[in-house]
Amino acid sequence: MRLVDRGRRRTAEREDLRRGDVHAGELGQISLGAIERRDDDAIEVGIPELVASPGAFEGRAVRLRGVAFLLPRDRGLELADGATRLRVVPQPEIAALVRAGAREWSGQEVEVAGVLRRVPGAADGPTHEVTFWEYLGPERAATAADDARDVALRDLVERPSELAGQTVRVVGKFRGRNLFHDLPEPGPGSAWVLKSGRHSAWIVGHGPSGRGFRLDSHLVRDTTRWLAVVGRVESRDGVSVLRATEVALSAPAAFVWNGPRLRTDPRPDVVFTLPLADEDMEASGARLLVQFSAYMDEESFEGRVLLRYGGEGPGRDLRRVRWTYDDVRRVLILDPGEPLRAGAVVELVLLPGILDVHAAPLEPPPGAGPGDPARVLRWRVSPGHFAELDPGRG
Numbered sequence: 001m002r003l004v005d006r007g008r009r010r011t012a013e014r015e016d017l018r019r020g021d022v023h024a025g026e027l028g029q030i031s032l033g034a035i036e037r038r039d040d041d042a043i044e045v046g047i048p049e050l051v052a053s054p055g056a057f058e059g060r061a062v063r064l065r066g067v068a069f070l071l072p073r074d075r076g077l078e079l080a081d082g083a084t085r086l087r088v089v090p091q092p093e094i095a096a097l098v099r100a101g102a103r104e105w106s107g108q109e110v111e112v113a114g115v116l117r118r119v120p121g122a123a124d125g126p127t128h129e130v131t132f133w134e135y136l137g138p139e140r141a142a143t144a145a146d147d148a149r150d151v152a153l154r155d156l157v158e159r160p161s162e163l164a165g166q167t168v169r170v171v172g173k174f175r176g177r178n179l180f181h182d183l184p185e186p187g188p189g190s191a192w193v194l195k196s197g198r199h200s201a202w203i204v205g206h207g208p209s210g211r212g213f214r215l216d217s218h219l220v221r222d223t224t225r226w227l228a229v230v231g232r233v234e235s236r237d238g239v240s241v242l243r244a245t246e247v248a249l250s251a252p253a254a255f256v257w258n259g260p261r262l263r264t265d266p267r268p269d270v271v272f273t274l275p276l277a278d279e280d281m282e283a284s285g286a287r288l289l290v291q292f293s294a295y296m297d298e299e300s301f302e303g304r305v306l307l308r309y310g311g312e313g314p315g316r317d318l319r320r321v322r323w324t325y326d327d328v329r330r331v332l333i334l335d336p337g338e339p340l341r342a343g344a345v346v347e348l349v350l351l352p353g354i355l356d357v358h359a360a361p362l363e364p365p366p367g368a369g370p371g372d373p374a375r376v377l378r379w380r381v382s383p384g385h386f387a388e389l390d391p392g393r394g
Contacts, residue, residue: 042113047081054116054128062130063113064088068105076129077102079110087129088112092328094133101137111136111197118358136197148230153196156233160240163233170242171228171250172196174208177217188236192217194229203229204236206244213249226250267363268294268356270375280382283342288334290348290377294356296332298325304354307334310345310378318346343383350375 042063050057050064066079066086076089090098091114114132148169156163156170172194175182182193182200191202208215208227215222231244274289275281281288288307307321320337340346352374354362362374 047079047086048084050116050128050130051084051086054118057116058118058128060116061113062116063111064130065109065111068102068108068110070102070106077105077110079112087127088114088132089129090135091131091133098135105137108138110138153194153201154199156201156240156242157199160233160235164235164240165233167230167232167245168242169228169230170194170196170201171226172201174215174223174225174227175200176215176219176223179218179220179223188239188241191241194227194242202239202241203231203244203247204234204241205231206247208247210247210249267360268292268296269362270350270377273377275379277377277379279379281340281346281379283381284339286336286340286381288336288348288379290332290334292330292332292356292362294358294360295327295330296325297355297357297359298327300353300355301325301332304351305332305334306347306349306351307336308347308349309341310347340381342381344381346379346381348375348377349373350377 042061043057044063045057047064047066050062064079064086066081069078069080069085071078071087076087078085078087089095112130112132113134114130116128116130119127119129148167151163151168151170153170153172156168173196175193175195177191178185178187178193182195183202187193187202188204190207191204192208193200194203195201206229208217208222210227213225215225226249228248228250229242229244230246231242234241234243269292270290271293272289272291274287301323305321305323307318308316309318310316318336318338322335322337324333325331326333334348336346350362350373352361352364352371354374356362364372364374
């Protein structure tokens with residue numbers, strides 16, 4: 001049932017974008033089904049190793065831990081492992097969230113996952129930094145019983161025997177009745193799941209409710225909330241659980257950006273379009289959205305973006321086309337500037353010379369010849385409201 005609901009939501013989101021009801025600046029809020037992204041497995045690596053051999057990890061997804069130190073003027077953070085430090089900066093989509101929480105991180109251990117990138121232009125040559133899309137900050141506590149010990153959910157999962165019988169307080173994200181299969185089934189009856197980072201635990205004895213709120217263990221939409229849970233560590237049928245006595249709302253201790261992430265390849269690419277490749281576009285009021293895997297150099301689009309009709313002969317170019325680039329969502333937005341011919345094929349031609357912010361070019365596909373476009377994207381214009389059952393397309 002959840003898959004059906006999720007599919008309907010994705011379809012609705014695409015329709016909103018096609019009609020223009022969602023601004024491209026909100027593109028990062030669209031669900032995973034509406035925007036494709038790369039799910040790289042981050043390599044766990046120490047900061048000293050990264051700093052000593054950055055070339056071995058450049059452009060790859062990495063996961064690292066260190067003590068956080070805030071840099072001035074919102075320049076991000078440095079994570080330290082002993083005397084070795086490395087700058088880490090959030091993706092733009094989560095920058096505001098990180099700024100809000102990072103004030104409490106200074107001097108404490110933080111874990112991030114992101115891509116290691118070369119930063120040109122430093123006085124002493126290129127340096128490296130990690131642009132991260134996921135973080136696990138210090139555990140946050142809520143007001144609770146004085147005898148409750150604050151522990152990380154990771155400790156509850158990895159050292160249950162040491163905590164058995166103790167009253168502890170943990171903070172994590174509500175995951176409902178194991179709606180995302182974080183833990184093996186079957187779980188304890190009426191239990192629900194709390195998760196922080198990569199660790200999850202069953203909560204029993206108390207529903208996901210407290211002063212001023214009540215969550216539903218069967219609703220996906222409730223799984224955006226963070227909770228602080230106080231309870232006693234127990235073992236039930238060989239499984240460690242937390243028998244809760246108090247549940248309260250909490251600020252996030254961790255966050256994973258579920259939108260498009262920075263590409264870990266060294267070259268930019270087109271990763272998503274609206275309309276999709278197999279969908280028609282409207283003849284009137286249509287907009288084309290093209291999302292890239294990397295942050296692009298806006299000036300490099302000048303003179304290299306063409307919109308035209310497919311086929312041969314004169315009159316192919318759409319000369320009133322206007323484009324803008326959303327540098328937060330990495331989206332090129334095109335307005336044809338005129339109604340399109342019903343049933344025609346429209347081509348978006350991206351010419352060689354388009355670059356990302358690190359001067360890496362958008363390269364033609366394998367097998368392309370000299371002078372060929374970097375990309376040619378095609379859509380069919382809808383034949384009209386009453387021609388949806390076109391026998392020629394079946």
